[in-house]
Amino acid sequence: MGLLINDIEQKEMEYMLKRELEELLMDMDDQRIDHVVRRAMRERYQIVFQLFRRVASEQETMKYMLKRSKANDE
Template sequence: MFGLMLKDKEAAEMVYLLKKEMDEVYKDLQDRTVEDCVKRAMEEKYNLLFALYCRMVPPAERLPYHLSVINKKN
């Protein structure tokens, strides 16, 4: 296990980067031309990013980025 100490500004930047990357992966998941095996790998990446995101934000901010919630909206 690793620990990481960040200043508030660094943590905010990390959250921003995680959100942007999750948005990009989600957009790619919606592409119908992408094969299923690639989509599974992208879902794994999204879940990893989401797990990191969950460690950095309060529970109320997590819900909009939870993959099952996003899929129900669309």
């Protein structure tokens, strides 16, 4: 399957996905959030990150990669 978008649409999609990834990363670090909710957020993060990889450069995707830690592996 493919997706045909122009440069402006690509930049807009990249921007929206970045904002979503930033929110998810920030919320996943919040220890007040239940681990079940954080697990669901991590699953959502994986889906959004896969979409982001399709429209962003490798350099941009590196900024949003999850760091491996015990807290992230719940």
